[in-house]
Amino acid sequence: MSATAIVLAAGEGTRMKSNHAKVSHQILGKPMISWVVDAALAGGCDRVVVVVGSHADEVRTILDARYGSRAEAHVECVEQTERLGTGHAVRVALEATGIDAGPVVVLNGDLPLVRPETIERFAASVADGGAAASILAITPPDPFGYGRLELDETGAVIRNIEQKDCTPEQDKGLLECNAGCYAFAGALLAAHIGEVGCDNAQHEYYLPDMLEILRSHGGRVAAMHVDDYTEGLGVNSRGQLAQLTCIARDRINARLMAEGVSIIDPTQAWVGPDCTVGRDTVIWPQTFLIGDTHVGEDCQLGPQSRLTNVRAGDGCTIDETVAIDCVLENAVDCGPRAYLRPGTHMLNGSKAGTHVEIKKSTIGEGSKVPHLSYIGDTTMGSGVNIGAGSITCNYDGVGKHKTVIGNDVFVGSDTMMVAPAEIGDGALVAAGSVITKPVPADALGVGRARQTNIEGWAHKHREALEKKYGSK
Numbered sequence: 503m504s505a506t507a508i509v510l511a512a513g514e515g516t517r518m519k520s521n522h523a524k525v526s527h528q529i530l531g532k533p534m535i536s537w538v539v540d541a542a543l544a545g546g547c548d549r550v551v552v553v554v555g556s557h558a559d560e561v562r563t564i565l566d567a568r569y570g571s572r573a574e575a576h577v578e579c580v581e582q583t584e585r586l587g588t589g590h591a592v593r594v595a596l597e598a599t600g601i602d603a604g605p606v607v608v609l610n611g612d613l614p615l616v617r618p619e620t621i622e623r624f625a626a627s628v629a630d631g632g633a634a635a636s637i638l639a640i641t642p643p644d645p646f647g648y649g650r651l652e653l654d655e656t657g658a659v660i661r662n663i664e665q666k667d668c669t670p671e672q673d674k675g676l677l678e679c680n681a682g683c684y685a686f687a688g689a690l691l692a693a694h695i696g697e698v699g700c701d702n703a704q705h706e707y708y709l710p711d712m713l714e715i716l717r718s719h720g721g722r723v724a725a726m727h728v729d730d731y732t733e734g735l736g737v738n739s740r741g742q743l744a745q746l747t748c749i750a751r752d753r754i755n756a757r758l759m760a761e762g763v764s765i766i767d768p769t770q771a772w773v774g775p776d777c778t779v780g781r782d783t784v785i786w787p788q789t790f791l792i793g794d795t796h797v798g799e800d801c802q803l804g805p806q807s808r809l810t811n812v813r814a815g816d817g818c819t820i821d822e823t824v825a826i827d828c829v830l831e832n833a834v835d836c837g838p839r840a841y842l843r844p845g846t847h848m849l850n851g852s853k854a855g856t857h858v859e860i861k862k863s864t865i866g867e868g869s870k871v872p873h874l875s876y877i878g879d880t881t882m883g884s885g886v887n888i889g890a891g892s893i894t895c896n897y898d899g900v901g902k903h904k905t906v907i908g909n910d911v912f913v914g915s916d917t918m919m920v921a922p923a924e925i926g927d928g929a930l931v932a933a934g935s936v937i938t939k940p941v942p943a944d945a946l947g948v949g950r951a952r953q954t955n956i957e958g959w960a961h962k963h964r965e966a967l968e969k970k971y972g973s974k
C-alpha cells in the first residue's frame with residue numbers, strides 16, 4: 503500500500519516565544535520535524551510533503567540536511583505563505599502537489615512521539631474504500647488546548663470542537679482529544695477540502711472540520727483511540743517540550759535496558775533516537791548520546807559524558823568526556839575531563855586522559871596522551887607516550903600545521919612541538935623541549951637551555967636578604 507503524508511509545519515508557534523520555527527526545537531538532539539517525518543517514512547509513507555511557512559528556510563535546511571542525500575526518502579516542501587489554519591495548510595499542499603488519491607495521512611508537525619505502527623494502521627484504515635477518514639484519539643490527563651471529539655453511540659466521530667469553541671459543558675464532558683494525526687481517503691479529501699470555513703473563535707480554517715464535512719457526505723469517520731496517550735501529545739509550549747523530552751528519554755531508556763544496557767539512573771541518561779548502544783555497556787548519570795552516536799558492548803559511559811556523532815567500539819571507558827564527530831576504536835580510555843573534537847580518531851587501546859584536548863588527529867594503537875595536553879592536526883603512530891603538559895603548537899596565527907609522530911616515540915613532559923613538526927620512530931624528546939626541527943628516528947631531541955648550577959648562590963642570597971630585612 504502506498505500512502506502519502508502531509509506534515510503541517512508552517513505555524514508561527516507563538517506559544518513557544520521563540521525566534522526559531524517551533525518544529526526546529528529539538529527533543530533529545532533531534533528536531534521535532536524530523537521525528538514526525540521519520541515516523542511517516544518508517545510508517546510506510548513513500549512521499550512526505552511538509553507544509554512550511556513561518557521560518558520556512560530554517561525548516562527546509564533541517565529537512566535538506568537529513569533527507570537531501572537519501573534517494574529513498576521522498577521529502578518535499580510546499581510553502582503556505584499566509585497562515586490561515588491547519589485546513590488551509592492542507593488545501594495549499596493538495597493544490598501544490600495535485601494529490602487526489604490514495605491514503606493521505608496528515609500529521610501535525612508538533613506531534614513528535616507518534617509511532618510508525620500507528621501511522622501504518624491509519625493509512626490502512628482508509629485504504630480500499632474503508633473509512634473516509636480516521637483520527638487519532640487520546641485521553642491525556644490534561645486535555646487543555648486539544649480539540650474535543652464528539653462521538654456517536656457506535657464510537658464514530660460526529661465532529662471535532664476546538665477547545666476555544668467549546669461550551670463549558672463540552673470542555674468538561676468531551677474526554678476524547680484530537681491528537682492532530684489523521685488519515686483521509688485522498689479522493690474525498692481533495693474533493694471536499696474547499697468546504698472548510700473559518701466561522702469560529704480563531705477565524706481559522708480548521709482541518710478537523712473535515713471530519714464533520716465528510717460525515718455529512720455519507721462517509722464514515724473513525725476514531726482510533728490509543729491507550730498510550732503520550733503518542734498523541736503535541737508541543738505548543740516550552741513546558742510541553744520538556745515534558746515530551748522526558749517521555750522520549752524514558753521510552754528510549756526502557757528499550758535500551760530491555761536490550762541489555764545498564765543505566766544507573768534512567769532519569770539521568772539522555773540518548774537520542776538514532777543512537778545505538780551495545781550489550782553490557784553501563785551508562786552512568788548525566789550522560790548524553792546525541793545525533794549519530796553508536797557505542798559498542800562492555801563500555802562505561804560517564805558519569806557526565808556528552809557524545810555527539812561518535813562511533814565507539816567495545817570495551818571503552820569514556821569518563822567525564824565531551825566528544826564530537828569522533829571515532830574511538832576498541833578499549834579506548836578517555837577522561838576524566840577529556841575534550842575530543844571533530845576528526846579525532848583513537849585507535850585500539852589508546853588513551854586521552856585528564857584535561858586533554860585532541861582535535862583532527864589520529865592517536866595510534868596503544869598510544870597514550872595521559873595528562874594536560876593539546877594535540878591538534880597530528881598523526882601519531884602506535885606505542886607513543888606523550889608526557890604531561892605537552893602541546894602541539896599547530897597554529898601560527900594564520901594557518902594550521904601538521905605534526906607527524908612515528909611509532910614508539912617517547913615525548914618528555916612539557917614539550918612544545920612547533921608544527922610543522924616531525925618526530926621519527928623510536929625517537930625520544932627531552933622534557934621541556936621546544937621542538938622546531940625534525941627529530942630523526944631513534945634520536946634524542948633536546949630543545950631547551952642547558953642547566954647551570956651556581957654553588958652556594960642560594961645561601962648567599964638568603965644572607966643578603968637577612969641583612970636587608972633582618973632575620974625572620
Ligand code: UD1
Pocket residue numbers: 510511512513514515553555582584585586587588589590591610611612647648649650662664679680681682707708709710735736737738
Ligand atoms: C491542533 C488541532 C487540535 C488538536 C491539536 C493536537 C486544529 C484547528 N486544531 O491544535 O484539534 O487537538 O492540534 O495537538 O487543527 N500549522 C500550519 N499552518 C497553519 C496553522 C498551523 O502548518 O496555518 C501547523 C503548525 O505548524 C503545527 C500544526 O499545524 O505543526 C498544528 O497547529 P497548532 O497551532 O499547533 O494547532 P493546535 O492549537 O495545537
Ligand code: MG
Pocket residue numbers: 610612736737738
Ligand atoms: Mg499544536
